Each structure stands twice: as C-alpha cells, then as structure tokens.
Amino acid sequence: MKDGKIRFTLNGRDVVYEDSPLRRLLDVLREDLGETGVKEGCGEGECGACSILLNGKLVNSCMIAMGTIHEKELMTIEGLRETEQGKCIIDAFADAGAVQCGFCIPGMVMAAQSVLQDAPRPSEEEIRKGISGNLCRCTGYDQIVQAVQMASEKGAGLW
Amino acid sequence: MVKFFYPESLSEALDIKNSKKVLPLAGGTDLMVRYENWSSLPADFPSSVMTIGHLKELQFVTEEKGYLCIGGGVTLNQLLNDSRIPRSLALSLDEIAAPALRNLATLAGNIQNASPAADSLPPLIVANASLRLISKNGSRKMTVRDFVTGPGKTSLNENELIESVRIPLDFIRSEEKGHLIYRKVGTRKANALSKLSACFWVLKDRGVIKDIRMSLGAVAAVVVRLEESEEKLTGLKSGELLSAWKDVRGDYEKAVRPIDDQRSTAVYRKRTALKLMDAFIQEASED
Numbered sequence: 011m012k013d014g015k016i017r018f019t020l021n022g023r024d025v026v027y028e029d030s031p032l033r034r035l036l037d038v039l040r041e042d043l044g045e046t047g048v049k050e051g052c053g054e055g056e057c058g059a060c061s062i063l064l065n066g067k068l069v070n071s072c073m074i075a076m077g078t079i080h081e082k083e084l085m086t087i088e089g090l091r092e093t094e095q096g097k098c099i100i101d102a103f104a105d106a107g108a109v110q111c112g113f114c115i116p117g118m119v120m121a122a123q124s125v126l127q128d129a130p131r132p133s134e135e136e137i138r139k140g141i142s143g144n145l146c147r148c149t150g151y152d153q154i155v156q157a158v159q160m161a162s163e164k165g166a167g168l169w
Numbered sequence: 170m171v172k173f174f175y176p177e178s179l180s181e182a183l184d185i186k187n188s189k190k191v192l193p194l195a196g197g198t199d200l201m202v203r204y205e206n207w208s209s210l211p212a213d214f215p216s217s218v219m220t221i222g223h224l225k226e227l228q229f230v231t232e233e234k235g236y237l238c239i240g241g242g243v244t245l246n247q248l249l250n251d252s253r254i255p256r257s258l259a260l261s262l263d264e265i266a267a268p269a270l271r272n273l274a275t276l277a278g279n280i281q282n283a284s285p286a287a288d289s290l291p292p293l294i295v296a297n298a299s300l301r302l303i304s305k306n307g308s309r310k311m312t313v314r315d316f317v318t319g320p321g322k323t324s325l326n327e328n329e330l331i332e333s334v335r336i337p338l339d340f341i342r343s344e345e346k347g348h349l350i351y352r353k354v355g356t357r358k359a360n361a362l363s364k365l366s367a368c369f370w371v372l373k374d375r376g377v378i379k380d381i382r383m384s385l386g387a388v389a390a391v392v393v394r395l396e397e398s399e400e401k402l403t404g405l406k407s408g409e410l411l412s413a414w415k416d417v418r419g420d421y422e423k424a425v426r427p428i429d430d431q432r433s434t435a436v437y438r439k440r441t442a443l444k445l446m447d448a449f450i451q452e453a454s455e456d
Contacts, residue, residue, distance in 0.1 A: 011175040031173035032211035032218065034201065041209055054202045055270050056360045067246075067272040073201045074273070075194065075212065077173045078220045124268065142359035143267020 011080045021089025031077025036060045047087035047116040058144030061117035068124035087116035098165035106157035110148035122158045130169040174219040179226035187305040187328045195222035196273035199282045236335040241277035257292035260351040267359045277331040283317045286387040291368035295382045296340045303332040347372035364433035369449040388427040388442045410454040
C-alpha cells in the first residue's frame with residue numbers, strides 16, 4: 011500500500027481502490043462497487059445488515075475502514091449467491107418462509123454461511139448464537155433457524 | 170490534515186508513533202463508530218490514524234516467563250478459540266456484542282478504549298493481568314488496573330503501543346480450582362452494552378478462604394476492586410464469611426458510585442452490584 015492504493019479481492023475479482031482510507035467499507039461497497047445487497051441498518055455494528063465475509067470471517071462492514079482491508083478477501087451476498095453453498099442457503103430461506111421484508115436477509119444469509127462453515131451440522135444453539143448479531147424485525151427468527159437447519163440437511167457435504 | 174498510515178512492520182509503526190500524533194486502529198469497532206461521519210463520507214478522526222491490526226508481530230498467543238501473553242492485534246474470537254485463556258475472560262468475551270464484531274475487535278483495543286463498561290476489564294483485573302507497552306525507546310510493564318485511569322483515559326504515552334496483554338499462568342492454573350462467577354447484566358443477550366458486569370473468584374483450602382477477588386465494571390469511573398477489603402475476608406473459615414461480610418460490605422457501598430445513562434440508572438446499578446456480591450458471598454460461605 012506504499013503507493014496509496016488499496017488492493018483487495020471482492021467476490022473473487024481484483025479491485026484497486028484509491029479514495030480515502032477512512033471511508034467505511036459499507037459505503038464503498040454500496041456506492042462505488044454496486045454491491046447494494048449489503049444494507050445499512052444501524053451503522054454501529056449492532057444490527058448485522060451490513061455483514062460480509064472478510065478472509066472468510068463474518069464482520070460488520072459499517073465498522074471497517076477501507077485502509078484496513080488491503081490484501082484481504084471479501085465476499086458479499088452478491089458473491090455468495092453464485093456459489094452452491096449460497097444457493098442452498100437462499101433456497102432454504104425461501105422454503106422455510108424465512109424472508110419477509112428482506113432487509114436483514116442478506117446479512118442473515120452471510121451469518122448462516124458463517125455458521126455452516128464452522129459447523130456443517132450446527133445445533134440450534136450454535137445457529138442462534140451465530141445469527142445473534144443480526145436483528146430482524148419481522149420474521150421472528152424461528153423460521154430463520156429452521157432455514158439454516160434445512161440448508162444444513164439439504165446441503166450436506168457442501169460445507 | 171488527517172493522514173492514514175499503513176506500516177509494513179512493527180518497527181515502522183513505532184517510528185511513526187514516535188514522530189507523529191497518530192491514533193492506533195486495530196479492529197476499529199470502537200473508533201469507527203465514535204468518529205462516524207455522515208454515511209458515504211470518510212470517518213471524521215481528530216488526528217491521523219495508523220492501522221496496526223495487520224501487523225504479524227502483534228499476532229501471537231504465547232506462554233512466556235510465567236505469563237500467557239496475548240499480542241495487541243489478537244481478536245476476541247481468536248481468543249475465544251484458544252483454550253489457554255482463563256475461563257473468566259472467556260465468559261466475558263463471549264458476551265461482548267456478537268460473532269461478527271468479535272472477529273474484528275481486539276482485546277488490547279477493549280482495554281485501550283477504557284470504557285467504564287469494557288467487559289474484558291473485570292476478569293483481567295481479577296487475574297492481576299498486566300500490559301507490555303512498547304515504544305521506539307524500549308518497553309515497560311504496567312498492570313491493567315493502573316493502566317486505565319478514567320473513562321477513555323489510560324497511561325499510554327503518545328509514542329507507545331500495547332504490545333501484549335499478560336495474564337499470570339499461576340492464576341490461570343488455580344482459577345479452575347476455585348469458585349468463579351462472571352455475570353454481565355444487560356438488556357439482551359447479544360449486542361447490548363453492559364449495565365454492569367461482575368467477576369468474582371474465591372479459592373478455598375480445607376474450608377479456609379485462601380484467595381478472594383471481586384471486581385465490578387460499569388459502576389464507577391474505573392473497575393472497582395478493593396484489595397484491602399478482600400484481605401479482610403482472606404484467612405477466614407467459610408462459616409465466618411457471612412458475618413465478616415457485614416463489616417466489609419460498607420467499603421463496597423462507598424466505592425460503587427455509578428452514573429445514570431441511557432443504559433441504566435445509578436440506583437439499579439448499585440443495588441444490583443451489591444446484591445450480586447451478597448449472593449457470591451453466600452455461595453462462598455457454603456462448602
């Protein structure tokens with residue numbers, strides 16, 4: 011980053027960023043890179059709507075300064091939905107009725123992916139803990155927990 | 170003008186820290202929220218910023234000279250996956266925010282942020298943990314208790330960084346032989362900041378109190394731990410604890426001086442803190 015350029019990969023493709031290192035990753039994803047599946051809810055790390063995977067780990071993109079992501083790998087819902095794992099989770103959410111307004115769902119799907127990466131056959135407690143940083147105002151969580159369980163069963167072997 | 174520094178090594182970071190006023194940023198979970206600007210504008214930092222979370226030299230958990238040493242760049246989730254940390258610390262870290270935040274936030278950052286409600290502080294202070302602070306000119310050690318001097322205030326010098334958090338191995342070994350209570354009181358299980366938090370530990374030997382430690386977070390400007398009061402309870406038989414507590418409780422009533430804020434009232438904080446202590450002493454008095 012000696013030349014002031016921040017290089018990272020987003021959903022597998024290389025990106026070079028030259029604007030302020032103090033912009034939030036969330037804003038850059040939405041405004042510069044067109045990744046509008048990433049939502050802004052609270053803007054302070056409490057709702058999980060902006061969740062993405064950074065080097066494979068679930069993080070809140072609203073709390074990340076662009077300068078800290080140099081040479082890291084990012085995956086958003088736009089990338090995950092193209093994978094077998096992502097498709098499986100998204101289908102499970104639809105089948106379980108785990109989607110109402112949909113605003114929290116991209117972050118919730120990222121959290122589900124994170125849960126399944128860590129534990130392909132998660133217990134209910136592991137699922138609830140894994141999505142505990144993602145707030146949803148309409149689904150009621152039970153359907154979301156069911157969706158993750160369904161994804162785990164139907165997608166056995168994917169994780 | 171606010172500048173952003175991305176050092177390639179720890180020695181470069183210390184050079185920068187030695188010559189410029191820069192705010193170290195590792196996980197950024199406190200700083201990015203504190204200096205958040207309008208959406209889409211860069212965060213509005215009061216000084217230049219230096220990111221250090223990527224530095225490999227701050228990424229370690231090692232045992233050294235009687236201490237478990239935790240590098241300044243180690244995240245809360247990395248620690249939660251490390252079976253060597255004390256159980257009291259694990260219990261507190263597990264209730265900080267939620268997994269996504271714990272993948273970013275560092276233990277050193279939680280200490281340096283010096284919030285009265287910082288959840289890692291009560292267990293670290295019960296463990297008599299210390300810090301290794303480094304600068305271009307060398308290093309020094311300081312207890313976590315002496316390091317945090319007030320809300321948002323620490324003893325860190327302008328040219329220093331937290332190199333590591335050091336937890337005595339003898340505490341970690343004896344912790345499991347004692348009786349431990351960690352309690353975070355908050356509005357909901359995940360993501361809520363603490364109304365208060367408490368870490369209590371007692372070690373007994375054949376019915377005699379060998380070591381008793383009590384710390385309370387978010388009930389005063391800094392964590393409340395009263396070593397002199399603890400000493401008054403040390404050496405007693407379990408059966409003598411309840412009556413001795415009646416004399417000692419007043420020390421804590423004086424020291425627990427919480428504030429009203431959006432999370433809780435001072436009255437609730439104080440009453441709950443003392444009730445938790447009463448319950449702990451009750452448990453400790455039973456064999």
